Amino acid sequence: MGKILLVEDDESFGYILQEYLELHDFNVTLSKDGEDGLRTFQEHNFDLCLLDVMMPLKDGFTLAKEIREVDSDIPFMFLTAKALKVDKLKGFRLGCDDYIVKPIDQELLIARIKALIKRACTESSAIQTSYEIGKYQFDFSNQLLNLGDQAQRLTEKEAKILQLLCESKHEVLDRNKALKEVWGKSDFFNRKSMDVFIHKLRQYLKADPTVQIINVHGKGFVLEDR
Structure with missing residues (x-):
């Protein structure tokens, strides 16, 4: 279905979400913090990034900005426990494609991931040749x-x-x-x-x-x- 970079500092939640996504045929790489997430992104190809907002060393907003500097087209979603409007607006200003508030509705998350990857594939197929x-x-x-x-x-x-x-x-x-x-x-x-x-x-x-x-x-x- 697609290769996903999941950056989540909560080890238990990260593993549970990784396993759930893999049960739906996604290839998921889990990183424990923002710095590790950026290194992993630079070294491998991904179809979508799932980024926790509150992380040590490098928060999700900073990581998203640096990822966009490497690849301006990669779709990404924020995962956060913060439902404040100001945080959502900050995420969308950074170019995020979606903003998921914890606790996560897993079926909705899968549907949104599939839609984003499908959209990205459609856009890439229309690239000038x-x-x-x-x-x-x-x-x-x-x-x-x-x-x-x-x-x-x-x-x-x-x-x-x-x-x-x-x-x-x-x-x-x-x-x-x-x-x-x-x-x-x-x-x-x-x-x-x-x-x-x-x-x-x-x-x-x-x-x-x-x-x-x-x-x-x-x-x-x-x-x-x-």
């Missing part, structure tokens, strides 16, 4: 980079990285976000591998001097074509 990069035409679906009557076939990873660059053209593509989406996690070896792929893409695009992939130290890469 054809792009203009300077004088080039990039056909992501067929992994082809075309310049006039010349075509360069890309590998799956090359095409995915180039698509991510196109989606954030003229803005910084966060390195960790790209690593997570293409390789599944961010580590030393995958970072080195990504640098190799970026070099290859630069070679493919060098026939148009207006096209550049710029390295932004400590952050990521920017695709420019002007």
Whole structure:
């Protein structure tokens, strides 16, 4: 059904909720606090995040903000015992998709999770697949980079990285976000591998001097074509 990151500092409640979600065929990873939750999110792919609000080390609101900086599209829900309007408004201002107050209605929670994952899948299926990069035409679906009557076939990873660059053209593509989406996690070896792929893409695009992939130290890469 989907991969869920559950961040909950109440160990007993966390395990019970994890088991309940897994009984409904979700793949659930449980983190015990906000810092561990952020590390886990950066290292793996998820379809949805369930975040407790009141946690040690890093609260749910702070964690949500940092998750959004890595992946602006991931749906997430807050779990909280606080039903105050001001807290709900703060959650929605951070971009949360739902706000569940404890004690949780488990059937309602499952229905809401399914709806959010289904919506996210529908939105991702409508993502653009054809792009203009300077004088080039990039056909992501067929992994082809075309310049006039010349075509360069890309590998799956090359095409995915180039698509991510196109989606954030003229803005910084966060390195960790790209690593997570293409390789599944961010580590030393995958970072080195990504640098190799970026070099290859630069070679493919060098026939148009207006096209550049710029390295932004400590952050990521920017695709420019002007």
